[in-house]
Amino acid sequence: MNCQGLTGKVILPCDAEYNCARQEYNEAINKCPLAICYCRNIQDIVNAVLWSERQGIQVRIRSGGHHYEGYSVGTDKLVIDTSCMNGIKVNSEDDTVEVQAGTRLMHLYKTLYNSGYTFPGGTCPTVGISGLVLGGGIGLSTRYLGLTTDSLIEAQMVDASGNLLTANNCHNVKLFWALRGAGGGNFGVMTSYKFHLKKINKVTLIRLKWDNKSARLGFLQAWQEWLRNLDPRISAFGRIYKPGPLLFGFFYGYPEEARQLLEPFLSIPGITYENIEYVDFIDAVKIIGALYPLREAFKATGRFIERQLSYCELEKIIDLIEAAPTEDNSFIGLYSLGGAVRAMKTDSTAFFYRQANYIMGISSSWESEAAAPVVEEWVASGFKYIYTLSVGSYVNFPYNNLPNYECAYYGEHIEELRSIKKEYDPHNVFEFPQSIKTVYCG
Template sequence: MSTQTTQATDPRTATTIPGFRGELIAPGDPAYDTARAVWNGGVDRHPRLIARCRGSADVVAAVRFARERGLEITIRGGGHSVAGLAVCDDGMVIDLSTMRAVWVDPVDRRARVQGGALWTDVDRETQVHELATTGGIVGHTGVAGLTLGGGLGFLARKHGLTIDNLLAAEVVTADGAIVRAAADENPDLFWALRGGGGNFGVVTTFEFALHPVGPSVMAGPIFWPAAETTDVLHFYRDFVAEAPDELGTVVRLGTAPPLPAIPEQLRWRPAVAVFSCYVGPLDEAEQVLSPLRRFGTPLIDLLSPTPYADFQCALDEISYRHGWHYYWKATDLTDLTDDTIAVVADHAYAAGSPRSYAAMFHLGGAIARVPADATAYVGRHVPHNIIVDAAWLPEEATQHATTEPAWARDFLRALEPHRAGSVYVNFLDVDDGSRVREAYGDAIYRRLAEVKTSYDPDNTFHRNRNIEPA
């Protein structure tokens, strides 16, 4: 029995990719504008060709085709990069967005995940077995981008970063080869993939360790009036310093979003919130979280037993909606000193758009127990980091497109004396290219450059937080 390899052809450009069975989308195609759109609606780029892949063989064919023709290459997983790294002008987008399968082995507690999957896909399949792995705080974030940059999420203090749970990866390299990276196979590449971003190839499959989680966790936000921000942050600093690893928290400073459970009169009101997720027993959660719930005069307390998968995507369409315009600035913090808290309280509510906010992640726990050189992630011993997220509606561009980014930059400048000298690479925006070395530090950057030289000496994959070959 013989088989015949088909070729995909785009009649408008007479483009044929040998061996490609996916979908080719070019300018003029009815699907083109939808296919080139990414999460950040402020990104408006026009690729020459979008190669929507069905599997690894399509990725190999697309990489080889683009290299032969000297086309710029970008890789689209979830398309969630604030800088719009998934799409380019006049090049090729290798689009994995239809490669979203998740296979779960509940006995060995492992999951195999295709490179175009979103975290909602992973949580949906793993929670059937009451299992999970660290997966960010937004359901429609892509697995690939979050993982390759490190992977912060509510489970990180208990179970480590996403990269700490990565067991293996299948990678299409710049020469069109398929290689496996794991602790015992191409270990240099495996090290680099865990934090080094999309510099080394196209990851078509990830394999993760899973942990018992849920199905219900004690989770949700507590909101206080903005006027109580300084007091809340002082209390929070001491509270989380003694918190068990089972408790993951994120502080959000902005306005109360229009969650269904928030009364109309509180929506869009300036407020500070602590979002918590406790992954231990529910009776323990009540005891651990009781001091936080009793503090101050909360506007509303939404902590309750909640399905983990639901909590992970609770804000997807409320605060992180596709198509809004976004601009980020971020830094790791030395600690939440009184002076740091004063800067945060002074700047957090100065944004013009009610959709803008700042968020602080509490780190430590299992993150800090991994040796600093075990992966290409720098901020192992940072206690907190902060992201300043300017956000506005597309129709508000005239009003906010200049003022909101200026607010974010001013906020970051004010934090300068309190910065730890590092930054989470996944939080870098389009104008942060010069901060790549800050994200890695000199020693890790040099090691990443050596791996880059081995696997991508021509810097084929450079539309990213680029590590240049040594």
């Protein structure tokens, strides 16, 4: 392979760093790219896109490397990796920030906190801003501040011809719409983003836990009732494990009020850990971030729930948990939506499922390779059941075996997205197993 014209730091299979460089966050992913190009600036990205076209080699785009199914790498592909481009420029005059595409969340949270700002990102500290914002972005500020993508006011992208484009509400308007919810890997290589910010530096951190199996059903009932009419200043994630449920969240207000809002949970018997305290935003982010391992082998996915589930359906979820392969790392996840997400019109961005009440996820991980098939089987059977309760899939919680993935991720927005794909990537240069197709394939 002739690497002439490829700039930045290029790692080839013969290099000592190759095995480390090809590794995604999900250790179950095992792909062998032809080369990994760590771009240091926009010109390196342009060169990589043009080089791949000359060589007839397909590309994959990577930033934080947290794609559940590993679509940011690929065997025999060129990986265009932006993780070295992680500059952040805060502008306090107009409450905005410019963030390079390879920035990871904790770096962003810390920088913004130092200037007095909160940020509606996700919970895992090493997730990349790119995958997060391009797929929507859900976290513990979502119901108050919207999806991560709802704070985006501008983005820059290198297209398939190597041109640098700016997308905002005045330029490349359709592209800007598409990037907010359907941008991950589909239209070009993003180089930077501009977000508007809110000045807040304290939140009430919420952590509740029950080591009690009999709390699980009551927790599920409380969760869906709770979200019906909930104060948008509170957002939460729930997890139901075999031994019992837990809840964590942020409230943009004081603990006394949070406590009142949490009454439906606090009254569930058997609570073993309760922490509701007013802390610096950055401390809240760090405490929640500590829940995530540095890396793990896992299988997970998640679907949007729009309706109240019946008692019988909730019981079946509990049966599913009871059948989980492990106690500590298999769970049904709940991710609150509504509030500021629902307040925006469905067609305001490509993110389609704004009416959903929450996402229900299923997740499990393993340490020994031998356990992988059992875990994957449990996730597959759980997915099958959750599918019947739900209306669509969150593109940032993707699943290889998802039927009709384009409609599942993008709902009625798919045809508009397809026409934008044809306009910006007519030769389908940016293709991966679940990319938006230029032609409907059925």
